Amino acid sequence: xxxxxxxxxxxxxxxxxxxxxxxxxxxxxxxxxxxxxxxxxxxxxxxxxxxxxxxxxxxxxxxxxxxxxxxxxxxxxxxxxxxxxxxxxxxxxxxxxxxxxxxxxxxxxxxxxxxxxxxxxxxxxxxxxxxxxxxxxxxxxxxxxxxxxxxxxxxxxxxxxxxxxxxxxxxxxxxxxxxxxxxxxxxxxxxxxxxxxxxxxxxxxxxxxxxxxxxxxxxxxxxxxxxxxxxxxxxxxxxxxxxxxxxxxxxxxxxx
Amino acid sequence: xxxxxxxxxxxxxxxxxxxxxxxxxxxxxxxxxxxxxxxxxxxxxxxxxxxxxxxxxxxxxxxxxxxxxxxxxxxxxxxxxxxxxxxxxxxxxxxxxxxxxxxxxxxxxxxxxxxxxxxxxxxxxxxxxxxxxxxxxxxxxxxxxxxxxxxxxxxxxxxxxxxxxxxxxxxxxxxxxxxxxxxxxxxxxxxxxxxxxxxxxxxxxxxxxxxxxxxxxxxxxxxxxxxxxxxxxxxxxxxxxxxxxxxxxxxxxxxxxxx
Numbered sequence: 144x145x146x147x148x149x150x151x152x153x154x155x156x157x158x159x160x161x162x163x164x165x166x167x168x169x170x171x172x173x174x175x176x177x178x179x180x181x182x183x184x185x186x187x188x189x190x191x192x193x194x195x196x197x198x199x200x201x202x203x204x205x206x207x208x209x210x211x212x213x214x215x216x217x218x219x220x221x222x223x224x225x226x227x228x229x230x231x232x233x234x235x236x237x238x239x240x241x242x243x244x245x246x247x248x249x250x251x252x253x254x255x256x257x258x259x260x261x262x263x264x265x266x267x268x269x270x271x272x273x274x275x276x277x278x279x280x281x282x283x284x285x286x287x288x289x290x291x292x293x294x295x296x297x298x299x300x301x302x303x304x305x306x307x308x309x310x311x312x313x314x315x316x317x318x319x320x321x322x323x324x325x326x327x328x329x330x331x332x333x334x335x336x337x338x339x340x341x342x343x344x345x346x347x348x349x350x351x352x353x354x355x356x357x358x359x360x361x362x363x364x365x366x367x368x369x370x371x372x373x374x375x376x377x378x379x380x381x382x383x384x385x386x387x388x389x390x391x392x393x394x395x396x397x398x399x
Numbered sequence: 400x401x402x403x404x405x406x407x408x409x410x411x412x413x414x415x416x417x418x419x420x421x422x423x424x425x426x427x428x429x430x431x432x433x434x435x436x437x438x439x440x441x442x443x444x445x446x447x448x449x450x451x452x453x454x455x456x457x458x459x460x461x462x463x464x465x466x467x468x469x470x471x472x473x474x475x476x477x478x479x480x481x482x483x484x485x486x487x488x489x490x491x492x493x494x495x496x497x498x499x500x501x502x503x504x505x506x507x508x509x510x511x512x513x514x515x516x517x518x519x520x521x522x523x524x525x526x527x528x529x530x531x532x533x534x535x536x537x538x539x540x541x542x543x544x545x546x547x548x549x550x551x552x553x554x555x556x557x558x559x560x561x562x563x564x565x566x567x568x569x570x571x572x573x574x575x576x577x578x579x580x581x582x583x584x585x586x587x588x589x590x591x592x593x594x595x596x597x598x599x600x601x602x603x604x605x606x607x608x609x610x611x612x613x614x615x616x617x618x619x620x621x622x623x624x625x626x627x628x629x630x631x632x633x634x635x636x637x638x639x640x641x642x643x644x645x646x647x648x649x650x651x652x653x654x655x656x657x658x
Binding site: 161162163165166167168169170241242244249252253256257258259260261262264265268331334335336337343 | 484487488510576578581582583609612613616617618620622624625626627628629632641642645646648649651652654655656657
């Protein structure tokens with residue numbers, strides 16, 4: 144048997160050499176969380192382009208499909224981004240689940256602790272765990288859908304999915320959970336690593352301000368997709384074509 | 400010191416409330432008595448001016464129930480013996496003015512530590528274990544220092560920083576308030592991190608960050624901290640636990656990864 148296997152099995156690996164893994168795992172958990180939270184806000188900003196009009200959303204979609212660089216849409220580029228985000232998501236979930244209460248004793252201990260202590264940050268952590276648990280399912284489903292059908296992103300395609308495919312409850316739940324989880328996570332990152340070096344009251348104020356902003360933006364955006372989807376229900380499956388001459392050369396509208 | 404002055408100022412500022420009768424529902428239990436079951440027993444006392452919870456408990460014990468168990472030594476927030484859960488939060492009884500409490504109160508022993516009986520817990524046993532595990536004593540260059548030699552000089556600012564962390568009285572409030580410790584009993588706790596931070600500052604200690612990484616560089620140490628920061632919020636000595644834990648996390652992350 145290998146030396147490493149023998150001493151690791153005997154729980155003596157840390158005594159033999161310095162184990163860098165705990166440090167790397169902590170950094171990776173934080174860095175993947177930071178990336179995902181920032182991505183989530185950027186994603187929300189792009190999705191919210193529907194509030195500026197269908198053509199604006201169509202333009203953003205085409206931009207990420209490389210239309211303005213290659214002169215032709217490549218939805219596969221979106222799949223590549225989704226695959227990278229999925230990788231970060233799985234890594235973050237795997238690392239974060241280490242901190243979850245994993246048995247009855249731990250669940251009972253932390254719940255009664257938070258209830259008795261009435262301590263804001265401890266309660267926030269429980270919210271973070273609950274929303275994180277829900278996101279295992281919601282984000283996985285969303286990422287799979289976007290990875291497999293990247294061409295179905297567009298003003299009409301997305302709206303049809305939200306309304307006619309009845310996915311608005313899914314997006315509404317995901318919006319609430321992801322905004323809460325990401326906002327609390329960024330706040331916790333700041334206090335965990337001590338940067339930015341601001342008081343927790345200020346950090347919390349910024350955190351709740353940003354969460355409220357993105358929730359309002361997200362709800363307005365979801366409402367816009369629902370409205371378009373409702374109005375477009377009779378033409379379900381039709382793709383958006385902007386009224387521009389350049390579009391005639393695009394080879395397709397949204398999702399073609 | 401500033402916290403003591405603040406408490407005194409608060410005491411002076413607090414207007415004496417006439418005829419306030421306080422109820423303390425105290426968790427009574429004797430783990431050594433097989434017939435004993437945990438239960439809340441109410442005690443009523445009349446509040447006096449500048450009364451602390453410690454004084455109230457003494458009055459209850461002297462006039463109502465001599466069997467009530469709770470710990471105290473210094474009565475001045477120095478020994479850390481009288482920590483208990485006051486309405487769900489850890490506090491020092493001697494530093495808690497009854498004027499800051501509502502009429503109805505619940506008192507319980509600190510969780511996490513070995514229960515001796517009623518409000519009395521054996522924090523010393525856990526603290527000793529933590530201290531031995533984290534080796535929280537000065538590791539000097541020489542095994543047998545020359546006691547006749549004049550001590551090396553220390554920069555007053557550095558001495559002040561060390562003293563700031565040395566103010567910890569090991570009351571156990573930070574551990575009782577820690578959600579991580581409640582879930583994972585092998586967690587070192589803020590008191591342990593504070594001591595590591597203290598010895599790390601001390602130029603007389605020969606240990607390096609590599610040595611400290613061996614002690615707290617894992618999930619039972621600083622990487623296990625979920626930064627709920629109740630430790631910081633309940634510390635009766637107002638120690639800067641939040642900044643110290645964040646600093647240790649950065650140092651240990653850099654030491655472990657070699658970044």
